[in-house]
């Protein structure tokens with residue numbers, strides 16, 4: 001009897017944690033802008049132009065440029081995940097869906 005009760009409590013905790021985790025991953029998808037300003041603006045500047053001092057020093061490319069925008073989503077995902085030249089790899093720091101959100105956000109920069 002007591003055991004069953006403990007099982008129920010454990011199941012209850014599990015279910016509430018699972019439902020708590022869900023909105024977090026959904027939110028991450030629309031949070032490309034927040035992720036970008038937290039992780040990327042140091043080198044790419046807020047508008048993606050790479051005009052920040054660090055961006056200039058490392059020669060970060062203008063993310064709004066045709067050269068970058070004509071790359072496929074897969075290419076951009078790979079660059080953000082694995083890095084490229086002086087661009088650090090984010091594969092271990094960010095979840096795949098966060099990198100996805102960043103690719104979507106990089107696309108929106110082109111229109112600004």
Ligand code: HEC
Nearest residue numbers: 039040043058059060061068076079084085086087088102
């Ligand atoms: C330490 C500085 C630095 C940070 C932080 C950084 N980048 Fe970069 N990034 C670079 C540099 C430098 C390049 C150019 C790499 C090259 O072409 O050799 C680059 C290139 C890129 C490219 C590909 C453009 C091309 O060269 O074709 C993308 C896309 C990109 N960065 C996105 C991001 C995103 C998204 C973030 C945040 C998660 C980020 N970067 C964080 C320095 C940085």
